[in-house]
Amino acid sequence: MTKVRRFIEEQFLIEFDESFPESADLFKEGVMDSFGYIQLIRFLEKEFAIKFTEQEMTGGVMVSLTQIERAVALKTAGHPAG
Template identity: 50%
Template sequence: MDRTTKITQFIEERCLVEFGTDVTPQDDLFKTGVLDSFGYVQLMAFLEQEFALDIDHEDMLTNVLVSLESIDGYVAAKLGQ
């Protein structure tokens, strides 16, 4: 399973949404009500664990990732891809 699919499945399962039906990969997940602050923290913890990333708190607060596209791009950049 590729990176994007893993992230998509996590969000869909945790937030009970479906990309392509309920929201698009470009949608702001906060404005659409998919994510709240608690969900964002859970998502960051998942990304750290799943992809062996080190996401510091400052990065988490100053670089708030709001869409699936931005989340996926951030992970790709952290992985050097």
């Protein structure tokens, strides 16, 4: 999952550490907007050869690095990301 973390840090110019934990809400913190979210989804789908449904993308489930990594792990294991 280092690829996901690295993508987010490079794309959104942040660094996950004690002051910005992996569980932080990227939208509420002002790090990511809807355009950035689409870029992230496209990256995840291409990088991990997975596909997110509209419901999975709009369900508000993937707002932190922790949740994003969990969703990717579930998708790559063949389970829905909800």
